[in-house]
Amino acid sequence: MQAIKTIGFIGVGVMGEPMCRHLAQKSGATVLACDRDAAPLARLAECGVRAATMAEVSAQADIVFLSLPSGEVVESVVLGENGLLAGGRAGQIIVDLSTSTMNTARKAAEAMAARGMKFADAPVMRTRAAAEAGTLAVPVGADDALFALVAPFIRMFASDVVHAGGVGAGQVVKILNNMVLYETVLALSEARAIGVRAGLSPQGLFEALSIGSADSFALRNHGMKAIAPQVFPERAFPVTYARKDISYAVALADQLGVEATGAKNLMNCLDQAIEAGHGDKYAPAISLVFEGK
Incomplete structure (x- = not known):
């Protein structure tokens, strides 16, 4: 060394x-x-x-x-x-x-x-x-x-x-990691909203998903600990930071000629959460968009 x-x-x-x-x-x-x-x-x-x-x-x-x-x-x-x-x-x-x-x-x-x-x-x-x-x-x-x-x-x-x-490869891995993670968080947010309206408990829904093929790090951490109980503290990784990272992923996709429709849909959801006043909350707070909050 x-x-x-x-x-x-x-x-x-x-x-x-x-x-x-x-x-x-x-x-x-x-x-x-x-x-x-x-x-x-x-x-x-x-x-x-x-x-x-x-x-x-x-x-x-x-x-x-x-x-x-x-x-x-x-x-x-x-x-x-x-x-x-x-x-x-x-x-x-x-x-x-x-x-x-x-x-x-x-x-x-x-x-x-x-x-x-x-x-x-x-x-x-x-x-x-x-x-x-x-x-x-x-x-x-x-x-x-x-x-x-x-x-x-x-x-x-x-x-x-x-x-x-x-040089630069670390950043590509990181922004794509966050792109995949928060597209999964978006899917979990949609699943919670649909499940609750269908009469399921959020925690019960996510526990059931965890024994199926939908199991993931995002489900067990962001889903069970934040989205299900709707707990989104500040002084954690906020919606605004997630938006910044996803904007880098979308810009890279555009630069390389890839139409990243999932990431662009996620950007729209992040923008809605920020416009609703949730920008400083923990990033899974995009769930609140589907709760009408």
Whole structure:
């Protein structure tokens, strides 16, 4: 493993905070964290993480992890006027754990390669609970040598790490994962609405589906825990984030000439949920569209 003495982490929100904590507890390196919110930085300080500005992270870290809300923010942080590219140095590694686009990842990697820097896209999959437990799943887009360097660090907060291919491949896997997941969530939302009107209990319906061929991760987690009881807390993965991810999938499909009708139907449902005021609720809240709420 390349000698890594200092790790930087930019964006310690819902997912970033526990990932940063795992790195601090397991890496043996100095960990610097940057975020606009002081609260997670204060919590992380208890396990030795030092709060820092983005300029300090860029100047001092050997490897920098990003956990940011969108591809647009990633591009600004990496390629902006005072971003990581401007303040970085040859040999420095940037690992983007955010959900972005294939094009953004490739653009960042190309710009960084011109400066002798290295870039990998490694968007995380699974839930906040998995981030806390260190059991995330991560598809990584990088060449073989860079994957070998970054994978040991990613395994500090992920139980399943796969080399998806070259730069951008991780993002393709992630957005298609979310496309398939939330098209299934949409089907479960429709099933609940139909089943209830037919006189079935939502929980009973989903338990029955779980012993048939409709069984899935989405059914057991999003269906049974959120859609059936109609519990959609905030401070979880919200409808607005799901819409952002699905918009990336639809844009990629259009770019490649695929008519992704299921994803476009899902986008319409997500838009309806946002228009109804459910944008900040946990993403399975698209179920409320079928409940007339």
